[in-house]
Amino acid sequence: MKTNRLAGHTLPNEGRISRDGYPVCCGPAVCSCGARSEGLHGANARKRWHRQHKDNIRAAQNETRP
Ligand SMILES: [Zn+2]
Numbered sequence: 001m002k003t004n005r006l007a008g009h010t011l012p013n014e015g016r017i018s019r020d021g022y023p024v025c026c027g028p029a030v031c032s033c034g035a036r037s038e039g040l041h042g043a044n045a046r047k048r049w050h051r052q053h054k055d056n057i058r059a060a061q062n063e064t065r066p
Pocket residue numbers: 008009010031032033034035053
């Protein structure tokens with residue numbers, strides 16, 4: 001699968017967490033699967049983290065595939 005999308009792993013609101021109902025610009029990225037990054041600063045850092053996160057998931061899936 002060449003697509004960069006991964007089922008069950010999306011980045012809602014570009015990964016921004018909400019505080020008091022408002023998305024914050026600086027903070028950890030949170031994947032829809034519940035994974036959470038270290039504190040990040042900016043959308044690009046969150047996207048980079050999410051790409052790496054999905055790569056890790058794929059690598060784990062490939063290892064367990066017969
Ligand atoms: Zn995820």
